Amino acid sequence: MPPVETILTPTGLRDWPLPVPEGDKSSRGRVLVIGGARTAPGAVMLAGQAALRVGAGVLTLAVAQSVAGPVAAAVPESAVLWLPETASGSVAGGSVEVIQRALGSAAAILIGPGLDDVDETAELITGLVSAAPQDLPIVLDAYAIGALGQLPRHVLTALRGRLVLTPNHTELERLLAAAGEQSGGADSGNADSGNADSDNADSAASDSDAADDPQRRLAEHYEAVLSSDNRIVTPAGNRWLAPAGHSGLGTSGSGDVLAGALVGLLARGVELGQAACWATYLHAAAGDRLAARVGSLGFLARELLDQLPLVLTELQA
Template sequence: MPNRSEVRVITPGLLRDWALPVPVGGKESRGTVLVVGGSRFTPGAVLLAGVAALRAGAGVLQLAAAESTAAALSIQVPEALVIGLPETSAGTVAADRAGQLGELAGQADVVTLGPGLTGIDETRDLLHLVLDAAGPRTPVVLDAYALGALSHEPGLLAGTGRPVVLTPNITEAGHLLGRDPGDDLDAEAAELAGRYEAVVSLYGHVAAPDGRGWREESGDAGLGTSGSGDVLAGLLAGLLSRGAEPVQAACWAAFAHAVSGQRLIPRYGRIGFLARELLDEIPRTLATV
């Protein structure tokens, strides 16, 4: 296996030799993804992550977001079960241990926490609720404010053996590192993976806690658009729900995210496409590796 000095480039050939599981049977064989996030003012983040999970092959989708947005989300994503979570006067989602969220997290095959959340204290409560309720081998994807919450408790995942994938941007990586990241994102991803005992996907740089590393090199400036990270988090969750291992899901997701953006360039230019337009490209990108 490669060590940290042997970061492998993610290519179609590498992925073909690392084929994704092909589920058989009904939707249950492709797993249930639960996405938790979406404050009153950012419900679209949950929508993007959830639809990306379906586009990546998840069988069942569940969304948990601010109660004031639940009805609209259920109409926008009719394929999903949608539950409303209590919210503060500022629209921040609050944990509800007596509600349905714990039950859903306990039954889900994959949980994604973070897209669209606000409020660091409330997010910490949600993080603890999800980790307490989910099975010990249930994969968890942490994104956005969930990463900020994790940075306040850096030992939270240590020794648990739980399969976790972190999807930080540069700012969030800085919070997790406790310093500004340097230019060597392979090294920064590796440090984060070791520190938090989780797989890390940092702008196409994927690192595992055991020191293995990969790099996706076809991503372009257009991916730096609002909502793009939510799509990546959901894409990862969908691949995990199909049975992919965390590092495999992270590498495939990094590639599919980048190449889906490349497919949009002829229509919209390098920086003109929207995050939601990535969603329809995902299945074709995965199918044509």
């Protein structure tokens, strides 16, 4: 029988409280958001501001050098790193040297908002994973999710256990295709154990459950927490659903706000599954608040930012 899907409610979240912030801004965590190609600098700004809105203490945005100045002016609360870029304005895959110093002090990083070249992004992730501390939580969004299928096996291995993915429906389908290709070359297990029949039966049941739940399949394959379409799944098979939210959240930049809220909570020291649940619920409930005031369609992703601390305060009251 597959694990029961837990419905996220205000009462349930209050019974699963976030760590109480103490001390100065550094004690609430340093967030590093990497993205912002020339064509989409707004995505990284939305994500970074969302991280601050859920209580992260210090923000650094790493963006293409041609837009770094405007980004710094638009988000004065953030430090800004100027990344090398390609002729087309994409963030160059060899930008790790510029980012490396910030990696050492970061409590959590988000890669993807506003990136626009899968090949350059795959190179960038490969370099970042090699340079980052081994226990640093990493959130992948947008083009960074699309680059997963191109990452070397040793990079995927290094990401296991500390990775959160926030795919939309299209990205989820691409992830499933990429995971199928990567699984095809995997080594088969050893069937010479004395408990082989039992192990095989358990494995078959697990495979059947995963086949019925694509998100669980991906969570197991990448050993990552997934948040997609208001559902959260962990590699262990834990599943939650945020019943809030509506189609109005399907608007440009909305996913950047979700990913930013998630990395902000991770920076505060929240574990991966809890951070994904709280961020997903906050994002959905913020959309509900706007729907009541503005309408179910037509509000802007940046308007979600002002709602996040209000919903957070209500949940923690």
